[in-house]
Amino acid sequence: MATCPRNDDSVDEINDPGAAPYGNFINYYSFNPPENRLSLIPATLLRDLGYSDADRPTLILDVGCNSGELSVAFYKHLMQTPVREGQSAVNGIHLLGFDLDEALIQRAQQTNPLSSRISFVTLDITRDGHELQDYLKRHACSHFHLCLCLAVTMWVHLNHGDSGLLQLLSRLASISQHLLLEAQPWKCYRSAARRLRKLGRSDFDHFKTLEIRGDIAEHVREHLETHCGMKLIRSFGNTAWDRKLLLFQRR
Numbered sequence: 001m002a003t004c005p006r007n008d009d010s011v012d013e014i015n016d017p018g019a020a021p022y023g024n025f026i027n028y029y030s031f032n033p034p035e036n037r038l039s040l041i042p043a044t045l046l047r048d049l050g051y052s053d054a055d056r057p058t059l060i061l062d063v064g065c066n067s068g069e070l071s072v073a074f075y076k077h078l079m080q081t082p083v084r085e086g087q088s089a090v091n092g093i094h095l096l097g098f099d100l101d102e103a104l105i106q107r108a109q110q111t112n113p114l115s116s117r118i119s120f121v122t123l124d125i126t127r128d129g130h131e132l133q134d135y136l137k138r139h140a141c142s143h144f145h146l147c148l149c150l151a152v153t154m155w156v157h158l159n160h161g162d163s164g165l166l167q168l169l170s171r172l173a174s175i176s177q178h179l180l181l182e183a184q185p186w187k188c189y190r191s192a193a194r195r196l197r198k199l200g201r202s203d204f205d206h207f208k209t210l211e212i213r214g215d216i217a218e219h220v221r222e223h224l225e226t227h228c229g230m231k232l233i234r235s236f237g238n239t240a241w242d243r244k245l246l247l248f249q250r251r
């Protein structure tokens with residue numbers, strides 16, 4: 001893990017970027033506080049999407065949740081009625097956050113204020129596993145109602161190539177009714193690769209051979225709409241780091 005750059009996942013001013021090849025920065029939220037993105041997302045989002053039935057659980061998945069600060073803030077942001085720890089958790093909103101970095105997940109677990117509703121597990125989304133299906137089964141649901149994939153696509157793309165990115169999108173689409181996605185733009189890829197080169201590390205394995213480049217958000221939209229049965233229903237404007245928050249829905 002490494003500390004995060006001052007104003008982007010991928011700018012040059014960073015203390016030790018070589019140690020965070022997956023974007024697993026230890027201090028991510030001191031540079032990109034949850035409010036940067038939450039301020040763009042309506043607190044009524046779940047109700048707007050039709051998930052207001054108190055008798056049924058609503059499941060949220062947070063992909064690459066880092067130390068969990070955004071997951072918890074997002075959960076609280078969407079709760080119309082504040083939840084107290086210990087309150088019955090049979091139905092209501094449940095959030096599962098996961099990240100491949102075990103130390104970040106440990107921190108998320110230790111600081112979790114709502115452990116009956118919010119869980120964190122270590123998981124690499126590029127590996128086959130049954131954890132997500134098991135979680136769905138435990139809640140008697142076939143899909144997550146809302147999946148967040150924020151500032152993760154570039155790291156999967158750089159580490160696993162075009163096919164890795166497309167598989168990520170297809171996998172998330174297959175387990176979600178709605179998908180809220182923030183893709184890093186191409187300029188971030190160049191900076192991330194340059195940073196590692198400066199440190200004497202070899203480029204990300206796939207950077208030079210990527211065919212998906214340029215307007216990454218548009219490539220993502222195209223794949224989700226053409227191959228994954230999803231459609232773009234909202235764009236929540238640009239974040240403080242000039243990225244779009246795109247909301248997709250299963251057709």
Ligand SMILES: C[S@@+](CC[C@H](N)C(=O)[O-])C[C@H]1O[C@@H](n2cnc3c(N)ncnc32)[C@H](O)[C@@H]1O
Nearest residue numbers: 022023024064066070099100124125150151155
């Ligand atoms: C830049 S941070 C974004 C954190 C959070 N999603 C947010 O937007 O606030 C990217 C996170 O994705 C995680 N990540 C990267 N590749 C992953 C993978 N294959 N599976 C799970 N997590 C991954 C990293 O460990 C890191 O914590």
